[in-house]
Amino acid sequence: MKWEAKIIKHKGEKRIAVFFEKNAALIVRIKQIEGCRWSQTLKLWHLPDTDENRKRFKLPLVADTLPSNEGIIQIAKFKQWLRSKRYSESTIVTYSEALKSFLVFYNNKAIADISNEDVIVYNNEYILKSGLSSSYQNQIVNSIKLYFKTCRDTKIEVDKIHRPKREKVLPNVLSKEEVKAILEAHSNLKHKMMLSLIYSCGLRCGELLALQPVHIDSKRNIVLLKNAKGKKDRIAPLSPKILEMLREYYKLFKPTTYLFEGQHAGTPYDSRSLQKVLKLALNKARIVKPVTLHWLRHSYATHLLESGTDLRYIQELLGHSSSKTTEVYTHVSTKSIQHIKSPYDDL
Structure with a gap:
């Protein structure tokens, strides 16, 4: 029975990930190691990164990694x-x-x-x-x-110095029905508001959590994204439906420094807590796909493209420096593909 191990970073902490084919005897043995945990997200067992555990799995000692x-x-x-x-x-x-x-x-x-x-x-x-x-x-x-x-x-x-050939990985996209089910899953207004704003404006997780009340311009119906990725400011259009929801949210939560604050006033909402908000929504909506917050951003871009929005505008809305980054959404849009008839239908 063989297992492999490597150092990973999990929730900001160095851990030793252990990989092996499902085996009852190995599971019993690994559970006996102090600090051993199972990650439902990563689908693996992981242990504290100590010299003792490194020796156990024949990994380089900490001193050898300096x-x-x-x-x-x-x-x-x-x-x-x-x-x-x-x-x-x-x-x-x-x-x-x-x-x-x-x-x-x-x-x-x-x-x-x-x-x-x-x-x-x-x-x-x-x-x-x-x-x-x-x-x-x-x-x-x-x-x-x-x-x-x-x-x-x-x-x-x-x-x-040459670069590796890049993998051509397509972004993961949800249908509009799936997005609607996720956004309507929460009865908690704050949770619903955060997920809805990510999708409606195509935001990154960090961009949402950095938002301040002053960044919402209700007169011009825009969201100002300050110092976004690459230190670039940009604006995103604000949906009238989202604006109405925001007004209701303001009355109830009265945010001060950040639009979405954590347990203590003046501190931003925690990113890990936001991921848990999404996970709970997925459970309620009975969606079993391994959806992440970034899937909502990918879905926003793809749905815009399918509704006829010019790729150049989508590039601006997402804050992409290169049009090549935005062009990947043309490969996941089903607008044109749906009109292609399979030869199978003519058999």
């Missing part, structure tokens, strides 16, 4: 450079962790001696062997390229 002293200094400098360029904190964390992974792999090599060949070896010997996704590999490449652009005295030729 960069050299030179690497620690360089990562700190890289973070400073990113902050000076006003990158968001989430991007700084993503890029510095990606660079850390690369520098740990070359712990015993001076950074000045790292070459393009080393990047290829890292991709093959770590990324591919660990079964990591092409999107994660792309993050690593972005981080390496950005770091070595700011670092002198190196053998790396930044322009020659």
